[in-house]
Amino acid sequence: MNLAERETRLSINGERLWRSLMDLARIGATPKGGNARLALSALDGQGRDLVVGWMKEAGLQIHVDQIGNIFGRRPGRDNTLAPVMTGSHIDTQPTGGKFDGCYGVMAGLEVMRTLQQHGIQTEAPLELIIWTNEEGARFLPVMMGSGVFTGRFALDTALDARDSAGLSVRDELAAIGYAGKEPVGQRAVGAYLEAHIEQGPILEAEDRVIGIVTGSLGVRWYDVTVTGMEMHAGPTPMAVRKDALLAASEMVQAVVGIANDKLPHGRGTVGVLSVHPASRNVVPGRVDFTIDLRHVDAATLEQMDRQLHSRLADIAQRHGVALDLRQAQYNPPTPFASALSASVRASAAARGLPAMEMVTGAGHDAVHMAMAHPAAMIFVPCKDGVSHNEIEDARPEHLEAGANVLLDAMLAQAGKREQAYQTATGEAHGTA
């Protein structure tokens, strides 16, 4: 079967995909139409049970590892080959939506169901993954399951993490029946693909259906303290003030300016800012704030870091305030596998789906996977770019389109994956 034939013949069932998403969304449904299914809660357990049931119906063999990641395996013709994987997460934010994470799992499930329905065997095995605790809303660190799987986090550290009520990941995994026996990170990985709503407004603004995600932005987080002099707002003339907030407000603009100098992939955000002593008639003596700088290119991000230090120091000096600028975290930009992105691009083209290259600014399990394995993502639009919100929404036809691209890309990889990786061109596709 060549690619052209597969396109016309083999497509996922968009209605079934939508129905499964809506069925899953009943578990932990919120009054405003969202989902509250926190990681390792009883509701997460119910969600896992529901999806694992569907995975079994689709003929998948279930494996659970010690951090609770679930792997549904579909054997291939040659089971010595490393599997082509897909997946995402089904835990949500406390006031999350129905699509973030769930869509990636349901799209993968739909791929499996479609192959089963059509009796198609792939050369390499396929696996569908539900990662544990991607959101980090209840337990830190975020993207826990994929982080332990790829060796970024130690298993025991993750198992010992506790929520605000003092409950541990270890105990809560056991409580919902997902404390697996399989050692974490021991599974072979041929390739990893993840479908996801964009969680941003670009596809919608550009009127595209498929985002070919070529990598993730690097992120530098900082904590900043600006110390001026607390003084009475009335008796203190403007000229002698050391107004920490006035200086900080220039710094906020500098952060945004540094990102604006590096468009389209620069990001600069001050998300938290607090003023002391916070009295209506007192010139602020101290301001604490955070900075989030992102760029897809590590060298550019480093340049932004240097600009940040220099511009903030200038502003502090000009205002006679003290500056304490500390880097809190650094996650380097992570490029995705170009061969996988090429498969996504080829599928969108073949199906006539308007597509564009983009990067992911948000963290995803795929970013962890990409640090150790060939990985890529497929984005579909979400309404107004809104996510982590009960009003999160996406159009059924977009979700269907993304799942079809996932199907094509997985088949392209699993069919004859050695060649697909080498050429990263359309020729590699017609060989399943």
Add this chain to the structure above:
Amino acid sequence: MNLAERETRLSINGERLWRSLMDLARIGATPKGGNARLALSALDGQGRDLVVGWMKEAGLQIHVDQIGNIFGRRPGRDNTLAPVMTGSHIDTQPTGGKFDGCYGVMAGLEVMRTLQQHGIQTEAPLELIIWTNEEGARFLPVMMGSGVFTGRFALDTALDARDSAGLSVRDELAAIGYAGKEPVGQRAVGAYLEAHIEQGPILEAEDRVIGIVTGSLGVRWYDVTVTGMEMHAGPTPMAVRKDALLAASEMVQAVVGIANDKLPHGRGTVGVLSVHPASRNVVPGRVDFTIDLRHVDAATLEQMDRQLHSRLADIAQRHGVALDLRQAQYNPPTPFASALSASVRASAAARGLPAMEMVTGAGHDAVHMAMAHPAAMIFVPCKDGVSHNEIEDARPEHLEAGANVLLDAMLAQAGKREQAYQTATGEAHGTA
């Protein structure tokens, strides 16, 4: 006795003034050298008892009104004349200093002691006032006693005010024995003079000892809400953001800019600013902040108000955010009596004390008094302009100089006050 004679002969006792200040500061002394003597607390009661004892020793007749203001009267030769008054407060901030308020009361006491010591009788009677609850740190409104006295606040509203523990002014006044019988605001007022530490850095910076305070800044307080769009800091490109904090930070600069356009008497301060949802990787969706604009001239302050509305609206429009700008309070500029300021100026000149005209940016009981009666203030430097702080400090020789100017000015008014008011010149002074 003419003015020249009085200068050389009649001066207050600086050492006694300092000793009384330090004695009073033992009541409610804090480990860091400050004072915590909250209004109507047991410590305030002890402070009142101490000072009232001194007032009686200085020959004053004590009267307490229904809001607890204490008046120590020194009869004149003609007691049908309205008294020349001075005073301030002895309540403090929770971590207050030894001079704010206390200096004004002790300087007035020192005037009374000096006149007693030298057997001098004035034409008009003199009165020394301790106002109730100037600081407003425990009970609102601030400047309570002078506010009720001048009809700005209703007596019952003030008596019904409660602290955070639910205790009322009425009950706490009774508890410390200062629930007086005298109706509030019935006393005649010839003139009111108040000595005070500057609570600002100008006198120190200009190397002057006496501030001739010609009026108070008008104050406009605002509450502002800027509403943008809460979005992920990673996936959201810079161009589509509606960053409430970025807009607010420009507004902070506009507030300062508006004040800087109206130097030396313009003030612009953002003292409180809070960001929502305050997450490191979320573009702020909402910022709430306060604005404090001040100027000595009402028309200029109104012009600043118009500029504020226009500039903030421009910034909001440019950033695509919604602006809600609400005036929370307006206290008009209050000019002090020029005749009284003239007495202060004349005394400083005669005593060879470097002096300058200034306005008070902070609120004082004298501002309430000036709304209804001839009133003025005398400022002396405080270290680094710091006040409302345990490290508040002032130099004994400056405090002495200010009390001598108060003495001269009170004598000038009380000696032949009809004429002093009419001419406002040096000629009126030599007639006691």
